[in-house]
Amino acid sequence: AQSVTQLDSHVSVSEGTPVLLRCNYSSSYSPSLFWYVQHPNKGLQLLLKYTSAATLVKGINGFEAEFKKSETSFHLTKPSAHMSDAAEYFCVVSDPGETRQLTFGSGTQLTVLP
Amino acid sequence: AAGVIQSPRHLIKEKRETATLKCYPIPRHDTVYWYQQGPGQDPQFLISFYEKMQSDKGSIPDRFSAQQFSDYHSELNMSSLELGDSALYFCASSPQGAWGANYGYTFGSGTRLTVV
Numbered sequence: 001a002q003s004v005t006q007l008d009s010h011v012s013v014s015e016g017t018p019v020l021l022r023c024n025y026s027s028s029y030s031p032s033l034f035w036y037v038q039h040p041n042k043g044l045q046l047l048l049k050y051t052s053a054a055t056l057v058k059g060i061n062g063f064e065a066e067f068k069k070s071e072t073s074f075h076l077t078k079p080s081a082h083m084s085d086a087a088e089y090f091c092v093v094s095d096p097g098e099t100r101q102l103t104f105g106s107g108t109q110l111t112v113l114p
Numbered sequence: 115a116a117g118v119i120q121s122p123r124h125l126i127k128e129k130r131e132t133a134t135l136k137c138y139p140i141p142r143h144d145t146v147y148w149y150q151q152g153p154g155q156d157p158q159f160l161i162s163f164y165e166k167m168q169s170d171k172g173s174i175p176d177r178f179s180a181q182q183f184s185d186y187h188s189e190l191n192m193s194s195l196e197l198g199d200s201a202l203y204f205c206a207s208s209p210q211g212a213w214g215a216n217y218g219y220t221f222g223s224g225t226r227l228t229v230v
Contacts, residue, residue: 041226101172
């Protein structure tokens with residue numbers, strides 16, 4: 001069985017300061033990991049994905065994440081927050097079997113203060 | 115680029131009514147997934163289809179059914195609606211195959227169902 005734990009339900013940062021959203025996973029297999037962002041009343045947008053290639057993954061809008069197998073972590077970072085980054089962020093693990101069902105973390109609400 | 119299209123965007127139904135949600139995957143994507151996101155909740159997997167066959171089933175109530183058609187679009191049918199069915203329903207698509215999981219999943223913008 002696989003699971004995802006997002007360690008913070010809410011994160012608040014000031015504009016221009018770094019962002020860190022934490023995610024730990026549990027999987028019996030080599031997982032595929034994703035970060036999705038959801039703006040209010042919007043759909044889910046893929047930020048970045050890890051699929052057993054480079055452990056440091058760069059995504060859209062300046063976000064990146066590092067896969068650390070020894071720590072079973074896949075934290076999302078951004079050097080400088082922008083007001084438009086305020087949204088809900090989901091860490092997601094994919095079942096590597098035939099179904100490829102996604103398991104979502106509970107989400108982290110990012111607030112960016114002016 | 116074409117995305118996953120869901121219709122309708124919003125739907126209001128009364129208790130015990132039925133609803134049909136539609137999903138049109140990205141061209142050449144043959145796998146469709148349905149997720150339900152309740153208020154303040156993370157998305158929960160309902161059901162998936164590959165090549166018009168059900169491939170996996172999650173926490174989908176017996177009142178719900180779904181199918182995938184020859185053009186790969188999918189419909190989620192919901193009967194005897196309850197207040198607790200009010201949620202955002204997402205559809206996602208991906209290409210199947212060993213690299214399907216590597217590709218990632220493209221989600222539609224969702225259908226917001228309100229049951230009154």
